[in-house]
Amino acid sequence: MTSTRAGSNPVTAPDDEVWVTDLAAAGAAGAEAVRRLHDTLLRATRHQVWRLRGQLPGAGARDLEDLAQQAADDALVAVLRQLPGWERRSRFTTWVFKFGILQAGVAVRRQAWRHREVHLPDTTVVVDRGATPEDVAAAGQLVHAVHEAIASALTPHQRRVALALLVDDVPIDVLADRLGTTRNALYKTLHDARVRLRSALIEGGHLDPDSSRSPS
Numbered sequence: 661m662t663s664t665r666a667g668s669n670p671v672t673a674p675d676d677e678v679w680v681t682d683l684a685a686a687g688a689a690g691a692e693a694v695r696r697l698h699d700t701l702l703r704a705t706r707h708q709v710w711r712l713r714g715q716l717p718g719a720g721a722r723d724l725e726d727l728a729q730q731a732a733d734d735a736l737v738a739v740l741r742q743l744p745g746w747e748r749r750s751r752f753t754t755w756v757f758k759f760g761i762l763q764a765g766v767a768v769r770r771q772a773w774r775h776r777e778v779h780l781p782d783t784t785v786v787v788d789r790g791a792t793p794e795d796v797a798a799a800g801q802l803v804h805a806v807h808e809a810i811a812s813a814l815t816p817h818q819r820r821v822a823l824a825l826l827v828d829d830v831p832i833d834v835l836a837d838r839l840g841t842t843r844n845a846l847y848k849t850l851h852d853a854r855v856r857l858r859s860a861l862i863e864g865g866h867l868d869p870d871s872s873r874s875p876s
Contacts, residue, residue, distance in 0.1 A: 676752040683743060698736050700753060704760025705731040705767075712768040719771075727767045735763040769831040809860035818853040821846055 682693035705728040713724055739759050746755060810819060821839075824830045825846070836843050861867035 676748065679752045680743065680746070683740070694736070694740075697739065697756065698732055700756055701735045701739070701760040702728060702732040704757045705729075705735065705764040708761045708764035709768060712765065715768055715772045727771060728764065731763040731767040732760060734767070735759040738763065766833045769834055770837065773831065773834040805861060805864055806857075809857050809864070813856045813860035814853050818849055818856065821849045822853040822857075825850060 679693070679697075682689055683697065684690070685693065706725070709724050709728045709731065713719060716723070719727075735756075739756055746752070749755075810822070814822065821835070824835055825832060832843050832846050836846055839846075858867065862869050
């Protein structure tokens with residue numbers, strides 16, 4: 661389908677409002693729109709999966725295609741669920757592509773961590789292997805204060821989540837899967853942990869109250 665907009669070159673993709681109308685249609689028209697949408701998402705997920713294939717050593721073309729298909733399926737569900745909230749700030753296909761890219765990244769990270777154990781420590785040790793004895797002595801008090809704040813100011817759940825995400829670099833979607841929760845819930849936990857750490861360090865005189873930086 662070709663449409664023309666005033667002051668612009670003709671475009672060869674269905675018009676944005678046509679997408680919305682077709683996806684809401686019943687019967688064969690709606691099914692065809694969903695198929696086109698899945699094809700659009702699959703282009704996005706294939707691109708992203710292949711771009712991130714370095715995270716999956718040993719994965720062949722068929723493995724990558726399976727991941728792209730799964731990601732496109734998940735992205736399709738997400739787009740259809742959020743379609744009523746589309747704010748039309750960009751072209752429909754541009755908005756849709758973001759779902760494909762996001763779900764492909766999630767699929768790759770989950771696959772990469774599939775057989776890896778997620779360690780949820782209660783404590784952490786900060787080591788700077790390049791530090792001089794003078795640096796260690798100067799930073800020792802602050803390091804001790806951070807350790808004390810982590811141990812005393814955070815709840816056990818906040819402590820485990822913060823250390824897993826910030827120290828062990830566990831992807832947040834992977835951690836959400838392992839803990840049976842959601843990304844948003846983990847973001848909230850991490851935010852609350854940062855607020856508690858900051859308050860503890862300020863109260864102990866180790867952080868400037870006017871500083872805009874949050875401890876990490």
